[in-house]
Amino acid sequence: MCLAALLVLTAGIPASARELGGREIMVLVDERPDGEDRRSVLTMTLINKRGSQRVRQVESFSKDYGRDRKSVMVFREPADVRGTAYLSWEYDELDREDDKWLYMPALKKVRRISGSSRNEYFMGTDFTYDDMGRRNVDKDVHELLGEEQAMGHDCWKVEAVPVDPRDLYTRRVLWVSKSAHMVVQAEYYDKDGLVKIYRALDLRPHEGFWTLFHSEMDNVSREHKTVMTMESVRYDTGLDDDLFQVSTIQRGRIR
Amino acid sequence: MSLSGGLPGMRRAAAVVTCIAFLLAANWGAAGEEQPWTERLELSGFLETLQSMRLREPHDAVTSRARLRLDLGADLGPVYGFVSADAEKNWKLSSETGVEAREAWLEHDGDGWDVRAGRQIVIWGKADGVQITDIVSPPDYTESVTRDLDEIRMPVDAVKFRLLGKWVDTELIWIPVFKAAVLPTGDNPWAVARVVPENVRVSSAAPREPATTLENSEIALKLSAYLPGWDAAASIFHTWDDHPAMHRDVLDDEDGMHVALEPRHHRLTVFGLECSRPWSDFVFRGEAAYFRGRYFEPASLFENPARKNALKWLAGADWTPGNDWMVTAQLVGEHMFAHEGRLLQQANSYLATLHVSKKLLRQTLTLSNMLYYDLDHGDFFDRIKAEYAVTDALTLSVGADVFGGDRAGSYGGYRDNTQVWVKVKYSF
Numbered sequence: 001m002c003l004a005a006l007l008v009l010t011a012g013i014p015a016s017a018r019e020l021g022g023r024e025i026m027v028l029v030d031e032r033p034d035g036e037d038r039r040s041v042l043t044m045t046l047i048n049k050r051g052s053q054r055v056r057q058v059e060s061f062s063k064d065y066g067r068d069r070k071s072v073m074v075f076r077e078p079a080d081v082r083g084t085a086y087l088s089w090e091y092d093e094l095d096r097e098d099d100k101w102l103y104m105p106a107l108k109k110v111r112r113i114s115g116s117s118r119n120e121y122f123m124g125t126d127f128t129y130d131d132m133g134r135r136n137v138d139k140d141v142h143e144l145l146g147e148e149q150a151m152g153h154d155c156w157k158v159e160a161v162p163v164d165p166r167d168l169y170t171r172r173v174l175w176v177s178k179s180a181h182m183v184v185q186a187e188y189y190d191k192d193g194l195v196k197i198y199r200a201l202d203l204r205p206h207e208g209f210w211t212l213f214h215s216e217m218d219n220v221s222r223e224h225k226t227v228m229t230m231e232s233v234r235y236d237t238g239l240d241d242d243l244f245q246v247s248t249i250q251r252g253r254i255r
Numbered sequence: 256m257s258l259s260g261g262l263p264g265m266r267r268a269a270a271v272v273t274c275i276a277f278l279l280a281a282n283w284g285a286a287g288e289e290q291p292w293t294e295r296l297e298l299s300g301f302l303e304t305l306q307s308m309r310l311r312e313p314h315d316a317v318t319s320r321a322r323l324r325l326d327l328g329a330d331l332g333p334v335y336g337f338v339s340a341d342a343e344k345n346w347k348l349s350s351e352t353g354v355e356a357r358e359a360w361l362e363h364d365g366d367g368w369d370v371r372a373g374r375q376i377v378i379w380g381k382a383d384g385v386q387i388t389d390i391v392s393p394p395d396y397t398e399s400v401t402r403d404l405d406e407i408r409m410p411v412d413a414v415k416f417r418l419l420g421k422w423v424d425t426e427l428i429w430i431p432v433f434k435a436a437v438l439p440t441g442d443n444p445w446a447v448a449r450v451v452p453e454n455v456r457v458s459s460a461a462p463r464e465p466a467t468t469l470e471n472s473e474i475a476l477k478l479s480a481y482l483p484g485w486d487a488a489a490s491i492f493h494t495w496d497d498h499p500a501m502h503r504d505v506l507d508d509e510d511g512m513h514v515a516l517e518p519r520h521h522r523l524t525v526f527g528l529e530c531s532r533p534w535s536d537f538v539f540r541g542e543a544a545y546f547r548g549r550y551f552e553p554a555s556l557f558e559n560p561a562r563k564n565a566l567k568w569l570a571g572a573d574w575t576p577g578n579d580w581m582v583t584a585q586l587v588g589e590h591m592f593a594h595e596g597r598l599l600q601q602a603n604s605y606l607a608t609l610h611v612s613k614k615l616l617r618q619t620l621t622l623s624n625m626l627y628y629d630l631d632h633g634d635f636f637d638r639i640k641a642e643y644a645v646t647d648a649l650t651l652s653v654g655a656d657v658f659g660g661d662r663a664g665s666y667g668g669y670r671d672n673t674q675v676w677v678k679v680k681y682s683f
Contacts, residue, residue, distance in 0.1 A: 046617065054619075054647050078647035079682035082299060089483065097533065099483050106405050109378045112486050112531040112538050114575045121579075124618035224617070242367075246481040247419045251362070251369070253328065253335065 022142030022158045025176055030137050032181040034209050035235035037063035041076075042230055044125045049223035054078070056123045059254070063239050067092035069134065070244035074254050075123075085249040094138055103249040110250050119168040126196055126217035126226040128168065139163055140172075150175035151184040151200055169195065177203070180210040195221045207235045290330075300325040300683060307656075307676035317444050317674045318398060319346040324357075335362045348443055351397060358410050372414045377428060379477065379490065381529045381540040382569050383583050384608060384625060388490060388527035388544045391428065391475060393497040395437040399445040399669060400627070400636060401656050409434060423480045430473040433465045435520065436497035444672055451556065454511040462499045462518035471495075477527075490527040495520045500550030500560040514556055521562075523548055536575050540585075543568040551591065552599045564592045571608075579614035605630040619644040627666060634660025634667030652678040 020028075039061045046054045055077055062071035068091050075084040083105035090098045100113045118130040140160035148157050155175040162169065168190070175185040186198040202214035216227045242248055304321040308314055322343045329336040339358040345351035360373030380389035384404055392408040400407075412432040418425040439445035451457050465471040477490035499518035506513040526545040531538055544567045550560040571585035587606040594602035607630055612623035620643045627636045640654035655675045660667040 079299060080650060108376055112533055114533050114536050114538050119577060247424045
């Protein structure tokens with residue numbers, strides 16, 4: 001914990017003391033300290049242009065295995081999908097497909113799902129699976145555009161252009177906090193122009209790590225917004241490896 | 256082997272529920288003082304109603320029911336308990352009206368193992384909407400295939416023990432109480448009337464079911480591996496056929512021919528294999544079951560069923576091209592070894608399924624179509640459905656169940672039951 005706190009306090013010093021390229025900055029983001037495991041409750045509120053709201057809530061667990069990561073998300077709301085569990089083994093290796101399984105309580109069975117659905121929207125929100133997880137740095141070509149203030153942070157402004165032309169977006173402009181090494185603002189563009197804007201609204205150290213408590217994704221092209229809040233955030237609680245096995249989500253409950 | 260009626264179903268259910276309620280109460284004190292009891296209980300469920308209208312004359316309701324389901328989970332520290340019950344009012348099938356305990360079980364998970372005991376639904380297999388190795392929980396065909404598959408399976412009274420490894424899980428299931436499949440009978444619109452020649456009388460005795468004895472238990476063993484890029488499983492299930500073989504005596508007297516049917520369940524051993532493999536936007540799935548000693552019905556009313564071995568298999572693919580589209584295609588085949596021409600079923604039979612779905616309006620509207628097509632008879636069942644989440648809790652569905660093709664086929668026989676329906680479901 002002390003080492004983690006030290007990393008938080010000193011994270012910005014070496015990086016800002018020298019000139020960095022776009023890729024190096026994104027490697028800093030990718031490698032920022034966030035514990036060996038983590039758990040939280042995510043609440044996503046979907047707000048349409050008339051102001052009506054729908055709520056999705058998931059309980060999230062993840063654990064690092066070297067540069068790979070295993071995670072489980074258990075859906076709490078809405079009621080008709082409560083208990084649905086999504087297990088993924090995400091590999092850092094660029095060409096290796098992730099392993100994913102879905103447990104559906106109505107069917108009481110686990111189903112293997114395709115590993116290449118990262119561009120799908122998560123539960124009807126404005127976040128894609130890619131937005132919610134870690135994106136391999138080498139999936140994009142990064143260019144440092146300059147330095148700016150954003151969301152109260154001194155930031156590097158980086159442009160990310162996907163290597164794969166079939167990607168959902170043609171480019172993203174990212175504002176990376178120099179102190180937190182996290183993206184605090186992002187703009188997503190497709191061939192028709194600006195699609196959506198991401199903002200980190202409440203970002204602060206918690207248990208020794210920079211933690212995002214409140215963010216939003218404003219889909220300007222569809223006049224729709226998703227507000228995400230994170231609660232019960234805990235790091236390094238020693239999550240059991242068994243939690244990330246198919247046999248565990250097969251029980252239909254995580255406890 | 257002894258064959259006689261087991262304990263009546265209601266008494267068995269009551270015994271299981273009482274036993275589990277007692278164990279829940281006994282464990283309550285051991286659950287730990289630090290967590291309030293309200294956080295250890297989780298109540299959920301749904302209230303739904305489904306009404307349909309036949310598209311042919313007389314345009315009456317084929318399905319008309321309302322159902323309340325309550326699921327209660329209780330975290331009792333070392334033990335987790337779960338009870339699920341249905342209360343149904345069925346305006347079409349009076350036998351379905353009533354209250355029923357669906358599941359009632361206790362589970363303990365240890366270090367590298369777990370055990371679940373009580374009334375539970377066990378689901379196997381990689382197939383979608385089709386059962387190949389998935390025969391542990393017997394089916395309830397009261398409303399034929401128009402119920403969702405998860406509503407067709409019935410729970411069994413069982414103990415399920417699992418040994419959980421890093422790559423391979425071993426599952427052992429003991430089912431001491433036999434439960435038969437339920438088929439539609441009487442004036443149920445899904446009952447299939449047997450065509451009987453003139454001057455032939457047919458009578459049927461009550462089905463002879465295996466008694467609840469240790470030697471009549473059903474035992475299943477399954478090994479499942481979940482590996483990077485591969486899932487595979489192998490199983491063996493020493494069971495009783497959920498469907499009785501219709502043995503018969505044919506008497507020819509001065510009143511004409513008399514066929515006396517004697518439905519009898521037989522022992523059956525099923526060897527299963529399953530696998531699935533993701534690749535790009537696809538997941539390929541395969542499943543096979545080898546049935547050793549299954550009885551097949553004869554084409555003639557006057558002959559007896561024959562005991563044969565058979566192989567049922569499935570090959571399928573899921574395609575998720577993105578943009579909330581999903582396509583699943585499957586081919587199912589069945590081969591009977593040492594086939595005899597006198598049997599009703601052909602040596603080889605094939606079925607194809609195609610499921611297409613698309614989510615719209617931020618995944619609040621799902622349009623889907625599930626087609627079952629019998630390649631031998633050319634008959635089909637097609638379920639077209641639109642499901643809209645009016646709010647996070649309230650879902651409105653409209654759909655049509657279309658039966659067509661040769662009336663001799665298992666789907667074409669229901670051509671007169673083609674229906675449109677509406678369902679309202681409130682989940683909590």
